[in-house]
Amino acid sequence: MDRPIDHGLSPYRAFSRNEWAQLRRDTPMTLRPDEITRLEGLGVHLSIKEVEEIYLPLSRLLSLYVAATQKLFRAMSHFLDARDAEANGEGKMPYIIGVAGSVAVGKSTTARVLQALLARWPNTPKVDLVTTDGFLLPNAILEREGLMEKKGFPESYDLSLLLRFLTDIKAGRRPVRAPLYSHFFYDVMPDQYVEIDRPDILIVEGLNVLQTTRPPKDGKAIPFVSDFFDFSVYIDGDEDVIERWYVERFMRLRSTAFTDPLSYFHRYSKLTEDEAKATALSIWRRINLPNLQDNILPTRQRANLILSKAGDHEVAEVKLRRL
Ligand SMILES: Nc1ncnc2c1ncn2[C@@H]1O[C@H](COP(=O)(O)OP(=O)(O)OP(=O)(O)O)[C@@H](O)[C@H]1O
Ligand SMILES: CC(C)(CO)[C@@H](O)C(=O)NCCC(=O)O
Structure with a gap:
């Protein structure tokens, strides 16, 4: 009898929600209800x-991984006889976690929850967070290059600035500045930065963090953003569900942030409910959905962990990449 064809082992180990929840073991809950409420994103x-x-089991896993990496780093310092540098604190290497996924999938909430939980573990008291939104090209440049309808696409970011930022972080430079983006003004804020000063962990959140670049013709290799990551998480969901989240968030912003005359989208606050819904759907289908399909979803299989969300942002399945 023919042997069945071996289709190969999946690179991921899949966990149902219940199986994953068991992996909390005896980790104590370290966040109070009011602290959790403060971490919620709009509509999340x-x-x-x-x-x-x-998120507690995930923080337990990450804490174990960070401890193992810190040990490896000490082993390397020992091998290089660089103990003096280590004693001076120069030998500290931030552990970098990437968080990827579509617009409106809840990346920033997940990143904030992980930040809060990880900061309560004894070996990682300082956890910083940056979003790659700050590395978008300013609207003035996007307009000049005809890229305003491509915001969030690979070509809309200053990739070399992002790579320089990550290189400086990994080199232990201090402090390192990351530019800031404002959703309210829909633009990068000139001369506004967030300072990152040698954290134990840095979380880097953005649509583009797992994207790869085409090999250059001149042979000079450009690293991938993810080359700087020690761990990465992709937040997944069905397209129609994420579309609904995007439209719901837009409708909520219409009656809040957009009502301010200074808001970039102020004109949308004057639309009727139906017109506003149609506008949100149109932005989603023209910009964010094609970006998800063409540039974000193809990076999912590069993540170390995939969180698959269902209709109410609750995680239904977790996939962990085998080592
Ligand atoms: N036009 C806006 N005006 C004010 N705040 C906004 C606006 N758009 C988005 N925000 C806020 O900024 C946050 C991040 O928005 P963004 O579109 O980058 O979402 P995201 O990070 O892709 O989505 P998520 O955080 O849901 O994954 C939102 O959760 C919302 O609170
Ligand atoms: C800033 C990004 C690209 C990512 O957060 C996104 O929120 C965005 O503005 N997308 C462009 C289309 C839109 O306005 O939704």
Whole structure:
């Protein structure tokens, strides 16, 4: 009898929600309900149950990984006889975690929850967070290059600035500045920065963090953003569900942030409900959906961990890449 064809082992180990929740083991809950509420993004309800069942086990895993990496770093310092540098604190290497996924999938909420949980572990008290939105090209340049309808696409970012930022972080330079983006003004803020001063962990959140670049013709290799990551998470969801989240968030912003005359989208606050819904759907289908399909989703299989969300932002399945 013919032997069955071996289709190969999946690079991921899949966990149902319940299986994953068991991996919390005896990790104590370190966030109070009011602290959790403060971490919620617009339209992203975060329950205590969700933090306990999904994000606490993930923080336990990450804490173990960070400890192992810190040990490896000490082994390397020992090999190089660089103990003096280590004693001076020069030998500290931030552990970098990338968080990827579509617009409106909840990346920033996840990144904030991980930041809060990881900062409560004894070996990683200082956890900083940056979003790659700050590395978008300013609107003035996007307009000049005809890229305003391509915001969030690979060509809309200053990739070399992002790579220089990550190189400086990994080189232990201090402090390192990351530019700031404002959703309210829909633009990068000139001369506004967030200072990153040698954290134990740096979380880098953005659509583009797992994207690869085409090999250059001149043979000078450009690193990938993810070459700087020690661990990466992709937040996944069905397209129609993310579309709904995008439209719902737009409708909520219409009655809040957009009502301010200084807001970039102020004109949308004057639309009727139906017109506003149609506008949100049109932006989603013209810009964010094609970006998800062409540039973001293809990077999913590069992540170390995939969190698959269902309709109410609750994680239904977790996939962990085998080592
Ligand atoms: N036009 C706006 N005006 C004010 N705040 C906004 C605006 N658009 C988005 N925001 C805020 O900025 C946050 C990040 O928005 P962004 O579009 O980058 O979402 P994202 O990070 O892709 O989505 P998520 O955080 O849901 O993954 C939103 O959660 C929302 O609170
Ligand atoms: C700033 C990004 C690219 C990513 O957060 C996104 O929020 C965005 O503005 N996308 C462009 C289309 C839109 O306005 O939704």
